[in-house]
Amino acid sequence: MAYSTKEQGHLKSELDNIKKDGIFKEERIICAPQDSEIEVIFPSGTEEKNVINMCSNNYLGLSSHPEIVEAARKGLDHRGYGMSSVRFICGTQDIHKELEDKLTKFLGTEDTILFPSCMDANAGVFEAFMNEEDVMIADRLVHASIVDGMRLAKAMTDTYKHSNMDHLEKKLILHEDKRLKLIVTDGAFSMDGDLAKLDKIVELAEKYNALVFVDDSHSSGFIGKTGRGTHEHFDVVGKIDIITTTLGKALGGASGGCVSGRKEIVEMCRQKARPYLFSNSIAPVIVAASNKVIDIVSSSTERRDKLEVNTKFWRKGLIDAGFIIKDGETPIVPVMLFNAKLSQDFAKDLYSEGIYAIGFFFPVVAKGQARIRTQLSAAHDMTHLEKALAAFIKVGKKYDILNKTKEEIIGKYGN
């Protein structure tokens, strides 16, 4: 047998090192539909506990929305359970094309291609249309799936300091001789909750004849006055050459993603993107429900407006209470604690108070930048947020971090 004691010992040792480094990930078991309040079993073997969920990507509260569940059920009845095929063999139904058309219209682009996930979209898009003559210049805080996708492409890779437009301009000048220059950024950055300066990025792209790529996974459905995304917020709709986004967050929360943008780039993805060519089409039940999601978010801003109200309340409440949070306007609100152990202890105490939020620390975020990342949802009612805020304040007082400077918190707990 190839899997001998030696191989087993090697892997056990690696797992032990992960635990020793304090970055071993454990799943919390949720015994309820995704919502603002959920039943959770954690640690394993303990009783179910009702908690307020402050860490999901269910920004619009559509993950368990009755209309979406009903649309999924109808999709199951009318188009079946699975496709047993990739898209280009016998995996494309009328509802797949309908969803691509709806996304194109919603995002204000020329064409759209679905992928099994946005991770797959990012893994496939760069390789599909860029080669050794080209360069990809990425913000240093882009999502890991973009990093992986860029590594799969043959084009040269370069990076610029996070949201630093002077540094980006220097890189555009440095690579002026390249055939294609692609500026790569997230729309909303998932750990800090800030928005890419898309207006400035588009200006630079026009000045230096570059293309622009935006992953809008943490924006689609709620950023911008009608929720189209970061490009709507910065009034550059139609000027972003490639948008990738997910159906797995605000837009229903199941799974699936897409590349949307210039029709030639989308067509290159249909011809060459490996996750599209070699992975099953999205299941009909998800496609049917996603069509309903796009109908809902296209016809009303009620849910994104409620999310905006919730976000403003939460940000103001935390600041007034004396927490240090990252500036911004998105429903991703990082509460800065700076010290890794403090972030873990804080999250544990919040859980005891019935609030479910996660502490993040290096290497997920930069060293000395440990935080509790909170995320708002339109599914939250004011009573949820008031209770969550009271719990944050109680735990904040316990650790004596309210109305303290960064230096004072680091002085007390280290970084």
Next chain:
Amino acid sequence: MSGIKEVILDYIKEEYLEDEDMELDFSSPLITGGIVDSFSMVSLKRFLETKYKIQIPDAKATPDAFDSVDNILVLLKEFNVV
């Protein structure tokens, strides 16, 4: 030799530091210290290759080899740069 170290340190400060007041010396941990991540390390590699007219194989461009200016100097010795 010290000239090379300073040139590299200046490049790293310019290319990677967000906070200009942050102190960095020849032994400061770059990768393990979270200053340079493996994704953006590519600019440093390209800088060294262009500046000193060498080709660093990917197998030698390891996080350990790039973890400090001192380590980079050890790597450059293999290419007879120092």
